[in-house]
Amino acid sequence: MLSIFKSIPTHMDYKGQKLAEQIFQGIILISAVIGFVYGLIIEQFGWTVYIVLAGFAVSCVLTLPPWPMYRKNPLSWQPVIPESSGEPSQKPQESLKKKKHKSN
Amino acid sequence: MNTVLSRANSLFAFSLSVMAALTFGCFITTAFKDRRVPVDIHVSKVMLKNVDDFTGPRERSDLGFITFDLSADLQPIFDWNVKQLFLYLSAEYSTKSNSLNQVVLWDKIVLRGENTKLNLRDMKSKYFFFDDGNGLRFDGYSHNCFHHFRRHYTDFTLISIHFSIPTAHHQFLSAKAGCINQLPLN
Secondary structure, eight states: OHHHHHHSOOOOOHHHHHHHHHHHHHHHHHHHHHHHHHHHHHTOHHHHHHHHHHHHHHHHHHHSSOOGGGGSSOOOOOOOOOOOSSHHHHHHHHHHHHHHHHHO | OOSHHHHHHHHHHHHHHHHHHHHHHHHHHHTTOOOOOOEEEEEEEEEEEEEEOTTSSOSEEEEEEEEEEEEEEOGGGOOTTOOEEEEEEEEEEOOSSOSOEEEEEEEEEEETTSOOEEEEEEEEOSSOEEOSSSTTSOSSOEEEEEEEEESSSOOEEEEEEEEOOOSSTTOOBOOOOEEOOOOOOO
16 A cells, blocks of 8 residues: 555655744744734634644645646756667776775 | 655654744743733632641641632733633731741632633632631731642742631621732732
């Protein structure tokens, strides 16, 4: 069952992550200020908690799923170099083994 | 912040910190508030008996019966940080054998949302006014204090009334209490 969840793509770009973080911080801070003032006026702290929880829910919906607005700046990877034969893939492995020997 | 779990973790931790800051703000707006209200207490009947005290090994102790009127408006005390008020009336006096006695005569719990205007008439004391010995007879002034004790970030206010207990036993004396409305905190 877990494989179904793992197959859903949830990545965002770096700029998207920064945007998501700013969005949720802003939403929660605004709802906190509104909740504090409202609770102070009607003299019940319960309403403050409810408003902050509502802000939390809104920011959950806005930032947890990877909306397209968070994927507007994808990283530009280099194009894939096709492998000619098996040799180029073996050489990096040998150099790795040598490095491991040296470090030991 | 690459995965959903990482974003959820960050979001939740931030919300919790903000919630903690709000709770502190709630405390700081009410911690230094002046919680004193004027209280009107009137003692209408005082009766004294000398009976066997079954709660202790003593032989016979003074037992007082007090009937009082109490009126107060507690609305200013309730704010967003007060959930319930515990009020009690205690008699504080000194006798020859003890320098300080405090006996609780009556108490009441007032929850938030209930009626905050107290207008009690001819209330009998809820608990026995037993003295440790025979000290309730009139030796001078008997100092009686009304305390109220607040739940949740507590504080208490002292309002004292004076009345005297009859010199002889079985004597009905109608004593009018001097009401002092506001006293500085102890």
